[in-house]
Amino acid sequence: MENTHGTFNTTPRFSGFITYIKQRFKITIVIFAILISVAGLVFLINYIESNTALGLKIIKNDIYMPRMSPNGYNRVFDRYTGMVDVTVIIVGGETYEITVPMITVGEIVSKYREEDYNAGRVEANVPASTVIQQNMTIHINEIDFIEVVRLSEIPFTTKTFDVHTIPKGETVTTKNGQNALTERTYRIKYVNGEFHSEEVIGETPINPEVPEQIHRGVGGTVMVKGVERKYSYYLDVTATAYGVDIGFGGGDEITYTGKKAQHGIIAVDPEMIELGSQVYIPGDEYIKDDIYKAEDAGSSIIGYRIDIWLGNDDLDAQIEFGRRSIRVYILETE
16 A cells, blocks of 8 residues: 555554564474472472482382492392381490381491491391391491411311231220311401401311221121131230140140140130130131130230140151141130
8 A cells, every 4th residue: 555655554464573573583482481399390300319318210100229248239130119117326336216118237337337338347236138028127346356376276077997817896006196276367356346256267287187096996807617606815826835845935735724634625814805705716727616614824925926735645746746827716605
């Protein structure tokens, strides 16, 4: 439309421009408000994460906690749920009443005394891996260790050997034992200044152990003229023959025990074979395979020696018998 002065009317165009600017401004305000809200939400989440006790992360109402290992955090997250009330008592310090997730005792101790906990100078009254429970009381104790060296005597051991050469049921010590002497290093643990425990962490031998050796008589069996007989023990001895007036010590016809000397009697050392014992001697061309009686003794019959009566009517047989090694079995009494 043309005005009376010959010019154009610009008012409608200017008014439209103003309206456009207002609309753009409103959109900008809305976008800015949304950005402010998002930034505030991010800040709130970061604030919660940074201020949650013991480094907890809250994710969809679940709580995740880094578990402690002996060397500190192992970067592995275990899942816990729920909150519990716990009393923490630091020996020589303060008492804390806290509400925390169901984490481990070790993590609680680390919270209050991290440096000492990692260095092993403090520990709780329950194992560090224990998951805390409602109304649990945790004592954080001071720990100290010292090392001492002591001389220790270790008792000798005994080795027992079953043998057939001593009376059944008897024992003889053939070698005396000697205790071992060693230098031991102990690690002693103190809890709150009081002795708690100790362990051996090193050992240096000084004198070795000498084991004691014992022989134990167990007896056995032997065939005597086709019949199995039990014997108490056997001896390997040197045997000679004797009779009356043969020039090898001579003797009466009465034995040491008062019996009449005759075939089947032997002279023994009573310290080795008890007088009155029955003794089986395997026979040969000079000795009858038979059971003999230990009824005599003599001044020259000492130790592993026996004298076999061959009678006084066969001097040549006694001389030819000479000295010989034989095994004799001391039989059990039936």
